[in-house]
Amino acid sequence: DVKVTQSSRYLVKRTGEKVFLECVQDMDHENMFWYRQDPGLGLRLIYFSYDVKMKEKGDIPEGYSVSREKKERFSLILESASTNQTSMYLCASTLRVDRKDEQYFGPGTRLTVT
Amino acid sequence: GDSVTQMEGPVTLSEEAFLTINCTYTATGYPSLFWYVQYPGEGLQLLLKATKADDKGSNKGFEATYRKETTSFHLEKGSVQVSDSAVYFCAQNTGGFKTIFGAGTRLFVKA
Numbered sequence: 405d406v407k408v409t410q411s412s413r414y415l416v417k418r419t420g421e422k423v424f425l426e427c428v429q430d431m432d433h434e435n436m437f438w439y440r441q442d443p444g445l446g447l448r449l450i451y452f453s454y455d456v457k458m459k460e461k462g463d464i465p466e467g468y469s470v471s472r473e474k475k476e477r478f479s480l481i482l483e484s485a486s487t488n489q490t491s492m493y494l495c496a497s498t499l500r501v502d503r504k505d506e507q508y509f510g511p512g513t514r515l516t517v518t
Numbered sequence: 519g520d521s522v523t524q525m526e527g528p529v530t531l532s533e534e535a536f537l538t539i540n541c542t543y544t545a546t547g548y549p550s551l552f553w554y555v556q557y558p559g560e561g562l563q564l565l566l567k568a569t570k571a572d573d574k575g576s577n578k579g580f581e582a583t584y585r586k587e588t589t590s591f592h593l594e595k596g597s598v599q600v601s602d603s604a605v606y607f608c609a610q611n612t613g614g615f616k617t618i619f620g621a622g623t624r625l626f627v628k629a
Contacts, residue, residue: 408561435615444621445621446607446619446620446621446622447562447607447619449616452615454615460615462616494561494562496561496562501611501613501614501615502613503613504549504550504569504611504612504613505550505611506550506552506564506567507562507564507617508564509554509561509562509563510561511559511560511561512559512560512561
């Protein structure tokens with residue numbers, strides 16, 4: 405079974421702090437994604453990566469950056485956390501996008517910025 | 519643009535009731551269709567999928583049939599249990615990097 409893990413389940417940070425959220429998948433998937441999930445807004449794509457060191461902006465990249473130095477690891481960075489970034493963050497991976505494969509999700513990180 | 523529309527919740531049912539959650543999509547290509555489930559405090563997990571017209575996906579008593587003529591992929595279960603209480607997401611992927619998710623439908627099942 406594919407396993408996607410995220411570094412923290414719950415995180416509390418102060419406004420202005422730099423925040424790192426890490427995601428690791430163990431099935432050699434090429435593609436990895438970061439979403440945020442907010443009540444009434446569903447899942448919104450922040451960034452995705454289709455290969456090591458390659459990244460593309462999603463629908464809401466402002467205030468975020470990402471890093472993919474190794475195939476199995478995809479990090480989301482909040483350069484200067486703000487209260488409107490309080491949310492549930494979900495990481496996902498998929499093997500082949502051209503085959504319309506399903507995505508495998510991690511358990512999520514609930515981030516609170518105070 | 520491509521989209522997924524699913525019925526608003528919450529849906530509240532008694533145990534052993536029949537469940538239908540409606541989902542329709544618009545797509546420029548020929549998408550794969552998915553239902554994901556999210557239990558409280560967890561990430562999404564794939565419930566079932568269908569990759570072409572008239573395919574039926576099924577898992578854990580849930581079923582959905584890919585209907586190209588009505589652009590629908592409704593989720594059904596004949597007899598729900600309390601443990602089915604969760605949020606259900608319909609989604610589509612036409613082969614690009616973006617999977618389009620519906621807004622989610624919360625299901626409550628009462629004992």
